[in-house]
Amino acid sequence: MVTSDQGSLTSPTELRCITCGYDLRSLPIEQSCPECGTPIELSLRGDLLSRSDPAWVARLARGQSLLVLGVRFCLICMVCAFVIPFLGVVGGLVFAFGFGIGINIPSWVFDVAFWSFGGALFIGVVVTSLGCALVTTQDPRDSLRESSTSNRNVARKALFAMYACIPASGVVWLLPFVRTSHQIYGGIFLLSVGTCFAVVLVASLGWLAVLAARIPDHDLRSRTMKSARFFRWAVPVLILTALIPPMLSATPPAAGGALIRPGVLSSVTGCVFLVVAAGILIGSFRMYKDLRTYHTAFHRCATEANTANSEPPLTD
Ligand SMILES: [Zn+2]
Structure with missing residues (x-):
């Protein structure tokens, strides 16, 4: 703060207006922002x-x-995806060996289960995406100075790209060489959506870590950065291990015999997939707990910001 004949001036180094981002350096403190009128x-x-x-x-x-609600929904779906097939197998074995009768489940039960699970997961993803879009809105203070490659900007672009993959996949389907193999088509779709998802997740966590420093909660910040580092490698590994078995079945066997037998490679990638998926599920529960901490903190800060800005400005 500098004092002049006119009274106190703001610092000669950068100072941004909280409402519009206008540079307020060297202006009289008692005035309002020339751009938007905020004191x-x-x-x-x-x-x-x-x-x-x-x-x-x-x-x-x-x-x-919304983010907490959507992630909770997705987690319930993920747990069901792990637990229900397991219970189904155990239940079938109990009936077969315990009662000596096999159970014959009609195929429509699997169809109903698949579509209701898929629908529930889709709703969870949409609610999470809406939450993510709101949480990554720009701080008006940064409107004139933010880098286009900031975590916040990258998260939003990747979120848009993830949804753009849906119409794009329809266009790809029209290409003749894609239509020859469902596995390759599915692989391209999974790879593009999965890559966008990984970028949204890691960049959003990076942005949340920036916000944690402004709560301020430094433990929350370091936990969030740890989650981001974990998902940065775990999600790509999960996508690759999910892609390898269908790709192997889509490619014809080599004439001279492959170096590693496809069956062995599929089993290895299947095991890695399950281990990484279980790790991601545990990591997601940890992240969910932190998301709830952000939720409480943001609501508290929102109330305080409202009160602070309605207080009369300090005058010398
Ligand atoms: Zn302003």
């Missing part, structure tokens, strides 16, 4: 969320509510 004093209170634009922090809180 300059409100932008001098640091970059804590509780001292940021109340409308933006409220949007973060709303987004985090």
Whole structure:
């Protein structure tokens, strides 16, 4: 803060307006932002969320509510995907050996289970995506200076790209060489959606870690960065191990015999897939717990930001 004949001036180094991002350096503190009229004093209170634009922090809180709800839904689906087939096998064995009768489940039961599971997971993913879109909205303070490769920007672009894969897959289906193999088509779709998903997940966690420092909660920040580092390798490994078996069955066997027999390779990738999937499930539960901590913190900061900005500006 510099004092002049006109009164106190803001610092000669960069100071951004919390509402519009206008550079407020060397302006009289008692004035308002020349761009949007927000009292300059409100932008001098640091970059804590509780001292940021109340409308933006409220949007973060709303987004985090959706994010928690969507991730909870997806986790329930993921647990069911693990537990239900297991219970089915155990139940079948109990009936066959314990009662000496085999049970014959009609095929429509599997169809209903598959489509209701798929539908539930899709709803979970859509709610999570809406939450993610709200949580990654730009802090108005950064509107004139943010890099296009910031975690927040990358997360939003990858989210858009993930949904763009759906119409794009329809276009790819029209290509003649794709239609010869369902496995290759499915592989391309899984690879593109999976890559976008991995980028959304890791970049969003990176952005949340930035917000954690502004809560401020440094333990939460380091836990979030640890989750991001884990998912950064685990999700690509899961996608690759899911892709290898269908690709092997889609390619004709080599004339001279392959170096590794496809059956062996499929079993190995299948085991790696299960181990990594279980790891991701555990990691997701940890992440969910942290997402709930963000949820509580964002709602608290939103209330504080509202109160702080309605207080009369400090005057010398
Ligand atoms: Zn402004």
